[in-house]
Amino acid sequence: MPYGETALPSTGGGILFGGLAGMFYGWNIALCVIILGFLFFGIWRLYRGQKETKEL
Amino acid sequence: MKVFAIVPAHNEEDYIEENVYSLLMQTYPVEKVVVVADNCDDNTVERVRKIEEKFSQVCCIESLDNMHKKAGAINGVLDLIEEEECDVVIIMDGDSVLSMDLLEKAMDFFWEDSDIGGVCSTAYTRKPKRWPLSLVRRMEAKFLWRIQKLEYGGFDAERTATWQSVTILHGLCGVYRLKALKEVGGYALGHLIEDYDLTLCIKEAGWKTKFNPKMKAWTEVPLTFRAFFRQRLRWMRGGVDTLLDHGFNRFTAEDIIHHFLFVLLFLAIIGFTSILVFQGGWAFRFNPHPIPIAVMIVGYFSGIYKLKYVEMRDFWDIIIRATIIPELLLAIIFMGVRIYVYYLALFGRPQEW
Numbered sequence: 001m002p003y004g005e006t007a008l009p010s011t012g013g014g015i016l017f018g019g020l021a022g023m024f025y026g027w028n029i030a031l032c033v034i035i036l037g038f039l040f041f042g043i044w045r046l047y048r049g050q051k052e053t054k055e056l
Numbered sequence: 057m058k059v060f061a062i063v064p065a066h067n068e069e070d071y072i073e074e075n076v077y078s079l080l081m082q083t084y085p086v087e088k089v090v091v092v093a094d095n096c097d098d099n100t101v102e103r104v105r106k107i108e109e110k111f112s113q114v115c116c117i118e119s120l121d122n123m124h125k126k127a128g129a130i131n132g133v134l135d136l137i138e139e140e141e142c143d144v145v146i147i148m149d150g151d152s153v154l155s156m157d158l159l160e161k162a163m164d165f166f167w168e169d170s171d172i173g174g175v176c177s178t179a180y181t182r183k184p185k186r187w188p189l190s191l192v193r194r195m196e197a198k199f200l201w202r203i204q205k206l207e208y209g210g211f212d213a214e215r216t217a218t219w220q221s222v223t224i225l226h227g228l229c230g231v232y233r234l235k236a237l238k239e240v241g242g243y244a245l246g247h248l249i250e251d252y253d254l255t256l257c258i259k260e261a262g263w264k265t266k267f268n269p270k271m272k273a274w275t276e277v278p279l280t281f282r283a284f285f286r287q288r289l290r291w292m293r294g295g296v297d298t299l300l301d302h303g304f305n306r307f308t309a310e311d312i313i314h315h316f317l318f319v320l321l322f323l324a325i326i327g328f329t330s331i332l333v334f335q336g337g338w339a340f341r342f343n344p345h346p347i348p349i350a351v352m353i354v355g356y357f358s359g360i361y362k363l364k365y366v367e368m369r370d371f372w373d374i375i376i377r378a379t380i381i382p383e384l385l386l387a388i389i390f391m392g393v394r395i396y397v398y399y400l401a402l403f404g405r406p407q408e409w
Contacts, residue, residue, distance in 0.1 A: 031324055032347045034317070039354045043361075045217035053219055053269050056161070 057143040057166060059159060060234075061089045064129035065150025069099040070185065071276060074153050076107050076114060079146070084159040087142065089114045091150070092129040094122055100150070126227065127243035127250040134242045139234055148229040148273070153182070155272035162231040162271055173236035173263025174255070176225040177271035178212050180367040181205045184279060197279035203382060204277045204284075206373055209366030215267040216365070221259070222267040223311065227251040229273040236263045248407060249294030256298065259307045285393065289407070292394055296401040319398075322391055356380070 061079045065072055072091065079089050093101045093116060104116040122128040130147060137145070144166055146159060154177070162175045181204050187194045215222055225232070227250065240257040243250045255265055278284040299315070302308050359377055366373055376382050400407060 029345060029347050031320065032351050035321070035351050036347065036354060038317070039351070039358060042217065043354075043358055046213055049216040049219050053216055053267075056164070056268050056270055 057163065058087050058141065059084065059144045059146060059163075060137060060142045061086050061146045061148070062130055062133050063089065063091045063148055063150050064094055064126045065091055065096065065100050065104075066094045066125075067096050067098045067100060068150035069103055071151040071153075072100050072103050073107065075148070075150055076104065078153040078156075079148075080107075080111060080114070081156050082154070082159045083157045084163050086146070086159065087113060090133050091116045092133055093118045094125070094129040095120060124245040127245050127247065131242040131245070134237060137234065139238060142234050144231060145234050145237060146229070146231045147227070149227060149275060151182075151276040152228050153274050154229060158229070158271045158273065159231065161268050165266055165268065166231075166233060169264065171262070171264050172233060173258040173261070173265060174225045174230055174232040175266050175268055175271070176215070176222060176231070177229040177267075177273040178215070178269055178367075179208050179226060179228050180272065180274045181208050181277045182274045184276070188279075193280075196281060199382075200279050200281070200284055201277060202372060202376065203386060206363075206366055206377060206383065208277075209364075209369075210362050212269065213362045213365040216269055219267040219269070220264075221307075222265050223255070224252050225255045225258070225265050228275045229271070231271075232258075233263070236261065239263075247294060248290050248297060252295055252298045253301070256302050256307055260302070260305070288390065288393060289397065292397040293400055293407045296397055300401065318391075318394065322395065325391075359383075 063072075063075060063079070065075075068075070076089055076091065079086050089111075091100075091104045091114070093104065096118070101116060101118060104114065108114045108116055117133065119129050119132055122132065124131075134145070144163070146162070148154065158177060162177075165172045165175045181201060184197065184201065188197055230251065236258050239261050240254065242254075244253050244257070247253045259265055278287050295311075296315070299308050299312055304312055359380075363369055363374060363377055399405070
């Protein structure tokens with residue numbers, strides 16, 4: 001069976017982390033940018049996969 | 057191309073008949089269906105024998121001395137199959153059922169590209185035939201079934217995103233080129249999740265692994281918290297052990313990076329929470345910085361969008377996903393489980409199946 005989407009908890013983790021990070025100033029923003037990058041990368045890959053698998 | 061099916065089954069009397077019939081009813085013919093009744097002490101064998109009497113292509117093998125669980129049961133049959141008599145092997149769990157055209161869809165890949173080593177299906181959750189009678193047990197079972205239904209939708213979304221080189225040809229239902237299986241020596245014994253290791257071996261041997269969302273398969277899921285967490289502990293530990301075995305290469309790189317990122321995130325979350333607890337007063341002022349807010353919004357709506365991949369989604373699926381809380385709690389618990397798994401793996405602690 002599948003081991004998991006990834007080790008990165010995409011939805012729950014993103015919200016939890018974003019929410020906690022939002023309570024603080026400054027230094028956490030770099031991490032948020034990385035998470036955002038991963039989220040957008042995931043969305044782009046899903047969009048591409050959907051388009052390609054439609055033809056199967 | 058000739059196709060054989062291998063079904064390792066351990067005490068699957070409730071599901072095995074549907075399973076075998078779903079193979080026999082495939083629109084692409086299966087030459088041989090081999091059910092390996094692995095150390096069964098229920099009526100699995102009797103039920104398969106009844107089908108065996110009616111259909112000559114069905115065969116039941118009992119493995120009573122197999123110490124290597126599913127991997128040992130499958131390897132025992134693979135050793136008996138010669139490359140001259142079969143080209144493709146479908147391997148599926150004893151509690152799964154397939155859509156009738158699954159094999160036909162899989163075969164399209166094998167016809168088109170001789171480098172395809174394996175293809176896997178979607179993974180949907182089967183609604184239990186009966187719920188527990190006790191109210192508490194029934195609520196537990198219904199909650200877990202629904203939460204896993206949502207989770208499995210997320211798995212399929214991830215598989216769609218990586219369909220050209222799928223991370224794991226999952227054990228629920230994988231269709232393999234026999235030559236690829238023979239080349240990697242079948243399943244490695246002693247792994248907690250044998251499918252991840254096999255997929256990496258196939259990729260490392262130069263074969264392609266793909267996913268086809270039109271191949272549909274359904275499986276039973278654990279319906280008690282105890283069984284659920286045992287399964288997840290096994291999956292997570294098996295995943296980490298497999299990565300440690302294979303080391304850093306182009307097929308494991310992404311997964312390893314995710315693990316490092318997870319540790320970074322976990323430490324950050326612990327840091328934030330500690331500050332909240334110890335300096336509560338000022339820390340509760342929300343900083344309306346656009347980046348963290350964007351993380352929350354994108355995370356939330358990507359979760360909502362992935363509902364598209366949840367099979368037979370209904371009102372309650374949407375409510376659970378939209379209100380976040382149940383899945384958020386589960387994410388927090390899984391973070392703890394994952395940290396525990398790192399501890400077990402790094403210190404080489406034994407882990408039961």
